Amino acid sequence: MTSLNSVKESGAVDVLVVGAGPTGLALALDLTRRGVRALVLERADALFPGSRGKGLQPRTLEVLDDLGVLGAVLADSANAPMGRIWQDGRPVGEHDMLGDADIDGPTDTEPHRRARLIPQWRTQEILFARLTGIGGRVAFGVELTGLDQDAGGVDAHLADGSTLRAAYLVAADGGRSTVRKALGIEMTGQGGATVAPDPMLVADLRLRPGALDRDHWHVFPGADGAFAAICPLPGTDDYQLIARTEDLDVPAVVAALTHLSARDVAEVRWASDFRPRAAMAERFRAGRVLLAGDAAHVHSPAGGQGLNTSVQDAYNLGWKLGQVLRHGAPPALVDSYEQERMPVAAQMLGLSTRIHRGEEERGEAGRQLGLGYRGGPLSEGSAGALEAGDRAPDGPLPDGSRLFDLFRGPHFTLLAVGTDAELPPVDAEFVRTRRIDGYEPYGKGIFLVRPDGYVGWAGEEPTGLARYLARFAGTALRRPAEPGTGGPSRA
Known part of the structure; x- marks a missing residue:
C-alpha cells in the first residue's frame, strides 16, 4: 500500500x-x-x-500471461465443472455451463482454449x-x-x-x-x-460438509422463473450462489430454492444484490x-x-x-x-x-479470441494469412520458445515470416525484431505486432512501415543504412 x-x-x-x-x-x-x-x-x-466476476476467458488468460501473473492464476483456478440439474432434491441431468467442455486442449496458435474459474x-x-x-x-x-x-x-x-x-x-x-x-x-x-426485470442475489458462502459435492456446478430451476445456481470456487472452501430473488437472506434463499436447508449454510462470507443491466x-x-x-x-x-x-x-x-x-x-x-x-x-x-x-x-x-481491430485507426495492411487488426497467433520457435514468449513485455515486435525482404533498421527501444521461417498461421510477410498482441501493420514489403512506426514516438526510426554498411535487423 x-x-x-x-x-x-x-x-x-x-x-x-x-x-x-x-x-x-x-x-x-x-x-x-x-x-x-x-x-x-x-x-x-x-x-x-x-467472487462476482469468476470466469476468465481464454483471451484474458493471454493478457494475464503478458502481465506476468498467469502462473498464479492457473494455480488457483480450474476449468468449469459440469452443471448438475436438480429437481425435487434429485439430480435429473447435466449441462455444459460454459459451452466449452468438449473443446480440445491447447493448440499451437491458441495456448488457452477454455475459460478458467477463479x-x-x-x-x-x-x-x-x-x-x-x-x-x-x-x-x-x-x-x-x-x-x-x-x-x-x-x-x-x-x-x-x-x-x-x-x-x-x-x-x-x-x-x-x-x-x-x-x-x-x-x-x-x-x-x-x-436485461431482465427480476432482482438477483449473488453471495459467497460455505456449506455444511457433504451438503453438495464440489465436482459440479449445481443448478436449481424452479417454478415461475425462480432459479438458483451454486458453484464451487476453485482454491477455496467457498461456493458462489446466484439466485433470482428479492430476498437478501442467503440461508432462507438457499432453503427456498434448493433441496438444502438453511442450516446447511455454515457461513455467508459476502453478498450483494443487483438487477442485470x-x-x-x-x-x-x-x-x-x-x-x-x-x-x-x-x-x-x-x-x-x-x-x-x-x-x-x-x-x-x-x-x-x-x-x-x-x-x-x-x-x-x-x-x-x-x-x-x-x-x-x-x-x-x-x-x-x-x-x-x-x-x-x-x-x-x-x-474473445476472435476479437480484433480490423478497419480500426491503427490497423494498416495485410500479408499472408493475416490482416492488420487480427490477434497475432502463438506458435513454436526453433529454439524451443514460443511466439508469445517473444511478444511478452511492453514492446512492439517486428516479425518477418518466411521472407528475405530487407527491414528498415529500427532505432527505438520499444521495438524488437525477429525473423522466422514460414509459419502457416501467418503465411509470408512482415508483421508489426502491437504491445497488446494484435497486428498493427502488415505487408509483403516494408514500404510504409517506417511511416507507420513514426506514429508511436517522437523519432521511431533512424535513417536507413548506407549501401553495404548495414542489413536486416535481427533479434
Missing part, C-alpha cells in the same frame, strides 16, 4: 487510476512496467472481497501482488469527490480537501462511477438497459479523462464477459498512454482507445444480453 502523503510530497504522478478492481489494477500494472508513474486511488479500505477477489489479490512487487502504488481509503482539467492535466479533488494532479486520469470505479457522473457522461442501453457510456474519453471497465460498460453476468472486456480495456489503453508519456507519441494516439474499444464493448454487451435472455448459447464468441 502507498501513503497518500508521500505521493503528495513527491508530486510524481503521470496517471491517476480511480478504482482498485481488476480493471484499475491491470492498467496500473501495465503502466508501471512501462515506467509510467501510476497511482491507484481506492475509496474502500481494502480490495473487493467477493473468484474475483483472488484475481485482484494476484494483480495487486504483482503491481506492488514491481513498485506500483495503491492508496486505500481515498475518495475522489470531483475533478477539473485543462490542456496540461487533471486535478483530482479528494474527500480530505486535498488535490492531486496528473497528466491523465482513468475512471475504473465501476458502474456507478463517480468520475463518469462528474463528467456528465450518460449511459445508454444496449438491447434494453434492463446492459448499458454503455456515450463516450469513453473526455479530454484527459478516460473511462474503462464497468465505468464505461455494464454487463449482465451471463456469459462471463464483463470482467474480461474490462481487463482488455486496460490492456488496450495502457500501452497507448505509455507511448505518449514515455516515448513522445502524439497525444492523439489516445483517441484510438475509444475508437477501438467502443465497438468491442457494444459487441460483448449484445452477446451477454442474448445469453442472459436465453436467445444464444455460450460459444466461441465468448472466448
Whole structure:
C-alpha cells in the first residue's frame, strides 16, 4: 500500500487510476512496467472481497500471461465443472455451463482454449501482488469527490480537501462511477438497459460438509422463473450462489430454492444484490479523462464477459498512454482507445444480453479470441494469412520458445515470416525484431505486432512501415543504412 502523503510530497504522478478492481489494477500494472508513474486511488479500505466476476476467458488468460501473473492464476483456478440439474432434491441431468467442455486442449496458435474459474477477489489479490512487487502504488481509503482539467492535466479533488494532479486520469470505479457522473457522461442501453426485470442475489458462502459435492456446478430451476445456481470456487472452501430473488437472506434463499436447508449454510462470507443491466457510456474519453471497465460498460453476468472486456480495456489503453508519456507519441494516439474499444464493448454487451435472455448459447464468441481491430485507426495492411487488426497467433520457435514468449513485455515486435525482404533498421527501444521461417498461421510477410498482441501493420514489403512506426514516438526510426554498411535487423 502507498501513503497518500508521500505521493503528495513527491508530486510524481503521470496517471491517476480511480478504482482498485481488476480493471484499475491491470492498467496500473501495465503502466508501471512501462515506467509510467501510476497511482491507484481506492475509496474502500481494502480490495473487493467477493467472487462476482469468476470466469476468465481464454483471451484474458493471454493478457494475464503478458502481465506476468498467469502462473498464479492457473494455480488457483480450474476449468468449469459440469452443471448438475436438480429437481425435487434429485439430480435429473447435466449441462455444459460454459459451452466449452468438449473443446480440445491447447493448440499451437491458441495456448488457452477454455475459460478458467477463479473468484474475483483472488484475481485482484494476484494483480495487486504483482503491481506492488514491481513498485506500483495503491492508496486505500481515498475518495475522489470531483475533478477539473485543462490542456496540461487533471486535478483530482479528494474527500480530505486535498488535490492531486496528473497528466491523465482513468475512471475504473465501476458502474456507478463517480468520475463518469462528474463528467456528465450518460449511459445508454444496449438491447434494453434492463436485461431482465427480476432482482438477483449473488453471495459467497460455505456449506455444511457433504451438503453438495464440489465436482459440479449445481443448478436449481424452479417454478415461475425462480432459479438458483451454486458453484464451487476453485482454491477455496467457498461456493458462489446466484439466485433470482428479492430476498437478501442467503440461508432462507438457499432453503427456498434448493433441496438444502438453511442450516446447511455454515457461513455467508459476502453478498450483494443487483438487477442485470446492459448499458454503455456515450463516450469513453473526455479530454484527459478516460473511462474503462464497468465505468464505461455494464454487463449482465451471463456469459462471463464483463470482467474480461474490462481487463482488455486496460490492456488496450495502457500501452497507448505509455507511448505518449514515455516515448513522445502524439497525444492523439489516445483517441484510438475509444475508437477501438467502443465497438468491442457494444459487441460483448449484445452477446451477454442474448445469453442472459436465453436467445444464444455460450460459444466461441465468448472466448474473445476472435476479437480484433480490423478497419480500426491503427490497423494498416495485410500479408499472408493475416490482416492488420487480427490477434497475432502463438506458435513454436526453433529454439524451443514460443511466439508469445517473444511478444511478452511492453514492446512492439517486428516479425518477418518466411521472407528475405530487407527491414528498415529500427532505432527505438520499444521495438524488437525477429525473423522466422514460414509459419502457416501467418503465411509470408512482415508483421508489426502491437504491445497488446494484435497486428498493427502488415505487408509483403516494408514500404510504409517506417511511416507507420513514426506514429508511436517522437523519432521511431533512424535513417536507413548506407549501401553495404548495414542489413536486416535481427533479434
